[in-house]
Structure formats: structure tokens, C-alpha cells
Amino acid sequence: MTRYDEIGVGYARGRRTDPRWLTPLLDALGPAASVLDVGSGTGSYEPPGRQVVAVEPSAEMIRQRAPGAAPVVRAVAEALPFADGAFDAALAVLTVHHWRDWRRGLAELRRVARRQVVLAYDTALHNDFWLVREYVPEVASLESSRPSAPEIAAFLGASSVIGLPVPWDFTDGVFPAHWRRPEAYLDPAVRRSCSALAQTSPAAVERGIARLRADLESGRWHAEHAELLDRAEWDAGFRLILT
Structure with a gap:
């Protein structure tokens, strides 16, 4: 059983395609006609109009894929069952931090495709998120153990790294x-769709959410984070890495 067989139940309800990220992903793939989507999950960012093959190790995530989604092979990034250079491009969207051996997985992407497009995040910037810094600091140790976008870009010898801000x-x-919508984190379904919270001690998360609830009721959160309320987007460290 993979990690997402346990924490991925209901994932598709909370993790939906946003065109403001899909568009730069499609641009990054360029003219690639054949695409291997590694760690594809429920297929949120599979490019339309191309020959796509998905790779996903979790049976639960595969079960949630929409009818008509790309054909999926159950496998792991570290051992892709494809020939050298089989695809024009390999796509990996917010998955590298879940791989057991991320360097081996990235080497596999390079083996099977001529181009790599990886969406990852800077773990230091994630750890500066107010929810981590002020309410669930235990998340920081998990994030610090994960590969960060600069490491991934360096390993791949990236030709460019593009920041993807998070719209409000x-x-x-x-x-x-x-x-900018802190009340959302009071919803258990929202928290379950965030692996950083789903993989942190439930007691720690509950303590943090109780403090957040109290700060929202008292008005303290809004008073201390008033500068966020006028922003249209925020840089949480997400980076689109291209080779």
C-alpha cells in the first residue's frame, strides 16, 4: 500500500485543475507530442490534445481518475517501465517530494524523455507560511526533509525556473x-487534501487548528495579517522547472 492509498481518499474533491497553473505547464511542454505524466495522481494537470501516458503508484488515486483520463500504468518514478527516450517530455507535478529516492526518480525522467518539466516548491518558503510558522510548526520538520525546488533544479541542470504564485x-x-482564506483550514476535508497536514501528527494539527479557530473568532488573525487581505496572489515557493 502506498502513502496515498491511506491519505488520498477524497483527494479529487479538493485538488482541482486551476487554469492559471495549467497554462504555464502547457507552455513549458512546448511542441512535445508524447508526454509521460509521472506521479499523475487523479490527473489534474494532464495536458489535453497530446499523447499522454500516466504513471501512478496509488490504487486509491487511480480509482479517482475521471472517465476519459489518460491511460495509467501503476509504477513508481524510480523504476519507470519504458524504454530510453520513449517520450518527448516527462511531466512531474507536485510529486517529487513524495518519492523515496528523488534523485533516482529524476534520473529516470531524464532516461525516458528528452525534456523534463517539473513543478516543485521551495521548502523554506513553505515553512514561512503563516499556518506553519504560527499554528502547526511541526510541519516544518516534514517539509525540511523533502527535496526543495532549488535542489531539484540543480540536479536536472535546469534551463529555466519559473515562479508560479498562488492566486487568492x-x-x-x-x-x-x-x-487569504484562513477559515478554509477549519474544514477537515481541506486539511485531508494537503499532504503536509495529513502526514503531520493529528494531535499537533488539532492543537494548531484550535488556536487558529480562536484567533479567527477574536479577530486576531485578521488584525495580524491585514497586509494579506489586499493581495491578489502570494509567492509560496512553487517553481516550474524546465530542462
Whole structure:
């Protein structure tokens, strides 16, 4: 059983495609006609109009894929069952931090495709998120153990790294998606769709959410974070890495 067989139940309800990220992903793929989507999950960012093959190790995530989604192979990034250079491009969207051996997985992406497009995040910036800094600091140790976008870019010898800010009304429930909508984190379903919270001690998360609830009721959160309320987007460290 993979990690997402346990924490991925209901994932598709909270993690939905946002065109403001899909568009730069499609641009990054360029003219690639064949794309291997590694760690594809429920297929939120699979490019339309191309020959796509998905790779996903979790049966639970595969079960949630929409009818008509790309054909999926159950495998792990570290051992891709494809020939050298089989694809024009390999795509990996917010998955590298879950791999057991991220360097081996990235080497596999390079082996099977001529181009790599990886969406990852800077773990230091994630750890500066107010939810981590002020309410659930235990998340920081998990994030610090994960590969960070600069490490991934260096390993791949990236040709460019593009920042993807998080709009205030982002529809894809990534961990910092609700940076301007703190009430969302009171919803257990929202928290379950964030692996950083789903993999942190439930007691620590509950303590932090109780403090957040109290600060929202008292008005303290809004008073201390008033500068966020006028922002249209925020840089949480998400980076689109291209080779």
C-alpha cells in the first residue's frame, strides 16, 4: 500500500485543475507530442490534445481518475517501465517530494524523455507560511526533509525556473492555497487534501487548528495579517522547472 492509498481518499474533491497553473505547464511542454505524466495522481494537470501516458503508484488515486483520463500504468518514478527516450517530455507535478529516492526518480525522467518539466516548491518558503510558522510548526520538520525546488533544479541542470504564485482564489487545494482564506483550514476535508497536514501528527494539527479557530473568532488573525487581505496572489515557493 502506498502513502496515498491511506491519505488520498477524497483527494479529487479538493485538488482541482486551476487554469492559471495549467497554462504555464502547457507552455513549458512546448511542441512535445508524447508526454509521460509521472506521479499523475487523479490527473489534474494532464495536458489535453497530446499523447499522454500516466504513471501512478496509488490504487486509491487511480480509482479517482475521471472517465476519459489518460491511460495509467501503476509504477513508481524510480523504476519507470519504458524504454530510453520513449517520450518527448516527462511531466512531474507536485510529486517529487513524495518519492523515496528523488534523485533516482529524476534520473529516470531524464532516461525516458528528452525534456523534463517539473513543478516543485521551495521548502523554506513553505515553512514561512503563516499556518506553519504560527499554528502547526511541526510541519516544518516534514517539509525540511523533502527535496526543495532549488535542489531539484540543480540536479536536472535546469534551463529555466519559473515562479508560479498562488492566486487568492486558487481552486487547487495545495497546502498554502488558502493563504487569504484562513477559515478554509477549519474544514477537515481541506486539511485531508494537503499532504503536509495529513502526514503531520493529528494531535499537533488539532492543537494548531484550535488556536487558529480562536484567533479567527477574536479577530486576531485578521488584525495580524491585514497586509494579506489586499493581495491578489502570494509567492509560496512553487517553481516550474524546465530542462
